[in-house]
Amino acid sequence: xxxxxxxxxxxxxxxxxxxxxxxxxxxxxxxxxxxxxxxxxxxxxxxxxxxxxxxxxxxxxxxxxxxxxxxxxxxxxxxxxxxxxxxxxxxxxxxxxxxxxxxxxxxxxxxxxxxxxxxxxxxxx
Numbered sequence: 001x002x003x004x005x006x007x008x009x010x011x012x013x014x015x016x017x018x019x020x021x022x023x024x025x026x027x028x029x030x031x032x033x034x035x036x037x038x039x040x041x042x043x044x045x046x047x048x049x050x051x052x053x054x055x056x057x058x059x060x061x062x063x064x065x066x067x068x069x070x071x072x073x074x075x076x077x078x079x080x081x082x083x084x085x086x087x088x089x090x091x092x093x094x095x096x097x098x099x100x101x102x103x104x105x106x107x108x109x110x111x112x113x114x115x116x117x118x119x120x121x122x123x124x125x
């Protein structure tokens with residue numbers, strides 16, 4: 001079973017996965033990285049704090065907008081089409097840019113809290 005790993009300390013992220021269509025949830029383990037066995041998934045806490053992570057059945061990884069598109073690809077037919085389109089340029093470029101904007105501002109979005117803020121680049125605290 002594929003695994004979608006998200007930031008369980010982020011209200012926006014938690015709310016987003018709660019809204020995930022059932023067709024995706026039936027085929028995907030959805031787990032906050034704070035409770036996941038990251039080593040067995042081949043992930044680090046730093047990767048997971050930075051972006052949502054997708055680990056496919058074959059062990060391959062994707063993060064950010066690509067992870068979201070991969071998750072859509074295991075859903076029902078309309079979602080599979082959308083996920084596939086999001087992986088093709090120029091939509092892949094646009095979705096990656098949009099993901100970065102959302103991730104950088106998730107504390108201001110519905111469900112977001114100050115705990116959702118990402119640390120500044122290079123901040124080892």
